[in-house]
Amino acid sequence: MSSELKKHHFDFIVCGAGTAGSVVAGRLAENPEVEVLLIEAGGGDEHPHVLEPGNWPLNLGSERDWNFVGAANPHLNDRKIPLNMGRGLGGGSSVNVMLWARGHKNDWEDFAAQSGDPAWNYASALKIYQRVEDYQGACDPVRRGKGGPVHVAPVRDAQPIANAMLSAAAGMGIPVFDNPNGAMMEGRGGAALNDLIVKDGRRNSIYRAYVAPRRGQPNLTVLTDTLVSRVLFRDQRAIGVQTISNGQTECFYANHEVILSLGAVNTPKVLMQSGVGPEEELQRHGIALVQQLPGVGANHQDHVSFAVIFEYATPQAVGYGGSEATLYWSSDSTLRLPDMFHCQVEFPVPSAETASLGVPVHGWTMFAGLAHPESRGRVKLSGPNVTDAPIIEPNTLSHPADLRNALENIRFVQELGAQAPFKGLVKGESLPGKLNTQSLEHYARNAAVTYWHQCGTAKMGQDAMSVVDGQLRVYGVQGLRIADASIMPHVTSGNTMAPCVVIGERAVEAIRATYDI
Template sequence: MFTKQHHPLAAGDIVNALEAALYRGKIGRRRFMQLALAAGASLSAVRAMAQEGGDAAITQLYNAQALKDSYDAIVVGSGTSGAVVAARLAEAGAQVLVLEAGETDQVEAVLNPAMWPTNLRSERDWGHTADPADSVNGRSLILPMGKVVGGGSSVNVQIWARGHKSDFDMWAAEAGDDAWNYDSVLEIYKRIEDWQGAPDAARRGTGGKVWVEQVQNPCPIAPAMLDACESVGIKAYADMNGEMMEGDGGAALANVRIKDGRRVNIAQTYLYPVLRQGNVTLLTGAHVTRLTLEGTRVTGVDFVKDGAAHSVSAGRVVLSAGAINTPKILMLSGIGPKAELDRINVETVVDRPGVGQGFQDHVLVAGCIWEYNEPQAPRNSLAEATYFWKSSPDLDSPDTQPFQIEVPYATEVTGPQFNPPAAAWTISPGLVRPKSRGRVYLTSNDPMAMAKVDAQFLSHEDDLTAVIRSIEKCREIGNSAPLSDFVKREVMPGALSADEMRDFAKNAAGTYFHESCTCKMGQDDMSVVDANLNVYGVEGLTIADASIMPRVTTGNTMAPCVIIGERAGDILTA
């Protein structure tokens, strides 16, 4: 169970939060000036910010009240990829409407890095749950997804994990386009990043718009875990996104999207700066029900806001609704497997059998837990040290990514079974190259009904084997000498028989909340989009979110989703 942690705000941090609230119309210009001056900002800076932020709020209020009948582009979803592609289109001069089903991100649960767990199952979470599965002992695993401005970048753990070199080379091979390979993607990362850590001119960028730093002032247990990893043969690196992710893996402190002690979501980086432009409108509380089509050309979208139905047209629609809701919208619009559409009485417009298929997510085991000798307060986002490693030496790249979590982390089964004390810490075994595949499907044509997910976690025997090996490696690390000062006792799982360990793995399995791959990019019959992210058989429709991944990346998915948004921006503005 996670615990809340509150950080005092620095003066600059307060001003940043006030400025974001001003941009979203949550406070007025005069009140902003009063509070920002009281926080210590200079009069000239406050006046400039008040002018720009006030203009943005007024522009957004006007645009929302005077919706156009038609836009150059409609972006469905303001999440990690959607915020990027919307900003890229707006910067190119397009008239852009961004439709977000959720509401504002200007709340403490989003802004405070340590409060991220409080977003789960809140109004900022779509509330999806996987179907019960025998492969996890009949359990129904929760599948949180952001329903808020900024999407997943507003509610998850702020980790900036680029992915492994082999991920993007595999994507390029699947797409038949070298623009997706590692060398090409690395150039995008270098272009957009403002990396605050150890210089690495070959791999890291500075001066870009995307702030990335290594965790600041980490809990002492985090560097101790790196020493523990080295004691069992896992090399520690200064940067989790540098050389380490071009080879066999290693251990490192986390790269994060935290600045001055506050979360920096992707909307703040990309979307907020264009909100004062008259050519972009962010409409929150807008639930898209279907795409409108003329034949096989998408002409716009239907959506509901405040109980009223709206229909808006566009020259291009970009679906960035996430790996569950993007295939849902496609199927409700008649684009998907014909047999599935027939079952829910939706007329098939384009038969694409891959829509909703191939669901993937990383497995996160909750967890291997030790009681502290002396309690340590968690810092940053509660998770500061990680490692990538192969569960089998014959693999070509790492398939596991455990994270150290500075509080006890157990499931609804293992928590009552082992009763971990509050003063405890966790290493959570993680599987980041799953072979199990699930699907997203609909049970009705009601657009307000939730899509269903048959996730099939650990259904492939190789996945269960890899998870068990990861548990064993985490226990070896947690019980090693470099962590002994932090250990009073091992709480769970302890030494178990082979059958007991299989049962523990199934009862402790959870997810990293990295839902993906349900509208994959590729060239085979099950692919949904081509290398340019256009939907096969459909005109005027782009998909830009984690659903297009041919295989989920090795590690947390925020950074690769920014890449997807940037690639969409490059393609659509070329």
């Protein structure tokens, strides 16, 4: 489409066609009077590895992946862990495990408290979810939606291992729910079969839900294979963006606003390279300061998990996408949010460093995950140019509480996997096995991997480290908003795709109110 493009002026420019960006562009384009440009660095989504649910692992390391890698981390035995991120129409929603996890009630209450804006509270988020969902599961008009753009369906015909996991959880006193997105996430947590964005056996990404039906409208322009290199400012107002495509630099201009939806790595990178961020970091790379915001790139968070791998007694089939059951639980009933976030995967998934420890050919993995790690990282620049790779310092396990909780979570999963419902289905535990505390710590540092939920690097709030306000407007400048996971004050309980849909919807509510559109 870029070769045909003659227009360079639009009402809104949305940078990034991932989960939140697709929501923003698709919703704004509903009004035929509003001219929208959506810019995506990657290509299209017509690929069997995108469309076939079971093929998602084949996207990792492909051209549909930014292939980010964290800096060497002394807390992980100096490992550099892969931090894959979707690149292409749909972003993460085109390459992820398709889980629809809406977050805990208190995640949204926290967002409202941090932003000082009740429009972020749970009651408001619930209304948005009801509006966006086309839920195919059991009727729950109080909590679930019908007729919205996002097709959400419970796992069908779950594999025996997924059902065994639910029975095992029940045996340990953890309540089992008929879905993970209703009452379960208003209390202490529980176990449930997953909700997925799979429609008629194919992935139905957020791009497919919001933007694809509007392609062809004269007021919506979608550019692929086009990199946003920086935001253009006149004084303190964002007036457009500079892009690079096929080696050609172009500028596009926004009559109203630029919305950054580039994700928790590229959003702070583009902000800093445009002159918005910590003054020291910009000075280091000779970038002229437009607005001093020390929080840009700070507060990096991600879910971390540790594989506990079990061997099957006999080989088992892999269900839709291979992840059919999830367990969220609060180890202490007084906690406001679940601290455990465990995902079942129907094949063995060791880290690169634990792969040599005796992984069974046929087995399943229970990822022992930390729902709310205390460790915080940072995204920094390696240089001033769009081609200069970002430096990501996740600092995983840098907070001592995270290592303690990691060991507790691993031991919990080992106990879960030893429960009676697995009898006859599972031969036994392969990794990590019975280890003393020191050996288990060593295993945890080598086994730690991301759940691919990077967020927080341009957080919403009211303190000195906040980057956007409750309306998602970037502090100190005009005409610039952020709508993606980077605005999260803290990571939500569970997978981040569904909360990013809410973030996109909230951005659109704020934009419509501002311009009466």
